Amino acid sequence: MKVLFFLLYGLVLTLTMARRGVWSAKAASLKPSGRKISRVLVIGATGGTGRELVQQALERGYEVTAFVRDPARLQVTDPKLKIVRGDVLDSAAVEAAVEGQDAVLSALGHRRLWVPSHVQAEGIRNVIAAMKKKGVRRLVCVTALGLGNSAGRMGIIGTFFALPVALPIYFWDKSRQEQLIGASDLEWVIVRPGVLTNGAKRGRYQHGVHVGSYIWPTWSSRADVADFMLAQLTDDQYLQTAPGMIW
Numbered sequence: 657m658k659v660l661f662f663l664l665y666g667l668v669l670t671l672t673m674a675r676r677g678v679w680s681a682k683a684a685s686l687k688p689s690g691r692k693i694s695r696v697l698v699i700g701a702t703g704g705t706g707r708e709l710v711q712q713a714l715e716r717g718y719e720v721t722a723f724v725r726d727p728a729r730l731q732v733t734d735p736k737l738k739i740v741r742g743d744v745l746d747s748a749a750v751e752a753a754v755e756g757q758d759a760v761l762s763a764l765g766h767r768r769l770w771v772p773s774h775v776q777a778e779g780i781r782n783v784i785a786a787m788k789k790k791g792v793r794r795l796v797c798v799t800a801l802g803l804g805n806s807a808g809r810m811g812i813i814g815t816f817f818a819l820p821v822a823l824p825i826y827f828w829d830k831s832r833q834e835q836l837i838g839a840s841d842l843e844w845v846i847v848r849p850g851v852l853t854n855g856a857k858r859g860r861y862q863h864g865v866h867v868g869s870y871i872w873p874t875w876s877s878r879a880d881v882a883d884f885m886l887a888q889l890t891d892d893q894y895l896q897t898a899p900g901m902i903w
C-alpha cells in the first residue's frame with residue numbers, strides 16, 4: 657500500500673512538473689539579433705557549474721563578469737575577469753551587473769533542498785527584467801531534466817525517489833524559473849542536464865529535446881554542461897527551447 661502511494665505521489669509530481677515547466681520543443685521563428693557576443697555575465701559563478709563557466713568562457717576569449725555573493729569563493733584571476741559582488745535577489749545589483757553585457761549565463765542553484773526558496777525563480781525574474789531594460793538579448797540558463805517536456809526523463813530512481821523525497825520544493829522553484837524564461841521574448845536557451853558530476857570535460861555529449869531516460873539515471877559533468885551552455889551563445893539551433901544534455 658505504501659509503495660503504491662509513493663508511486664502515485666511520484667507520478668503526480670512528475671505530471672505537475674510536466675505542466676509547470678517549459679514545453680517548446682521546436683526552435684522559435686524568432687529572428688536572432690545577430691549581435692556579436694564578447695562580454696558575458698555569469699550568475700552563480702561560485703558554484704560548481706558557474707566556476708566552469710567562468711574558466712571556460714575566459715579560455716574562449718570572452719570578457720567575463722562573475723556575479724558572486726562572496727568573492728573569496730572564486731579563486732580565479734584573469735585580466736579579462738571582473739568580479740561583481742551582489743545577491744541575485746537584489747534587483748538593483750543585478751541591473752548594474754547586466755549593464756554593458758552581451759549575454760547572461762545562469763548556473764544559479766542552492767543545496768538547501770528542503771528549505772522553501774524562490775531564489776531561482778525570483779533571481780531569474782530580476783535577470784530578465786534587467787536584460788530587457790538594458791537591451792541584452794541572450795540568456796542561457798541551466799535547469800534540470802524532469803521539467804516540462806522532459807518530465808519523467810530522470811530515470812525511475814529520479815522520478816520515484818529523488819523527485820518526491822529530495823526535490824519537490826526545489827523543482828517547484830525551478831519550474832517557475834522555466835516559466836518566467838519561457839514567457840520572455842529574449843533569445844533564451846534552457847539547458848537541462850541529468851545528474852551532475854565534477855568529472856573532467858569530455859567535449860562529447862548528447863543533446864536535444866529527447867535526451868534523458870525514463871528508466872536509467874543519466875549524467876554529465878559540470879564541465880561539459882558549461883561547454884554546452886557556452887556553445888549556446890553563438891549557436892541558434894536551440895533558441896527558445898529547452899534541450900536536455902547528457903553524456
Ligand SMILES: NC(=O)c1ccc[n+]([C@@H]2O[C@H](COP(=O)([O-])OP(=O)(O)OC[C@H]3O[C@@H](n4cnc5c(N)ncnc54)[C@H](OP(=O)(O)O)[C@@H]3O)[C@@H](O)[C@H]2O)c1
Nearest residue numbers: 700701702703704705725743744764765766800850851852
Ligand atoms: N546537482 C545535480 O546533480 C544537478 C542536476 C541537474 C541540474 N542541476 C542544476 O544545475 C545548476 C548548477 O548546479 P551546481 O551544483 O553547479 O550549482 P551550485 O554549486 O549549487 O551553485 C549554485 C550557485 O548559485 C549561487 N547562488 C545561490 N543563491 C544566490 C543568490 N541569492 N545570489 C547570488 N548567487 C546565488 C551560489 O552562490 P554561493 O556560492 O554564494 O552559494 C552558487 O554560485 C543548478 O541550477 C542545479 O539545480 C544540478
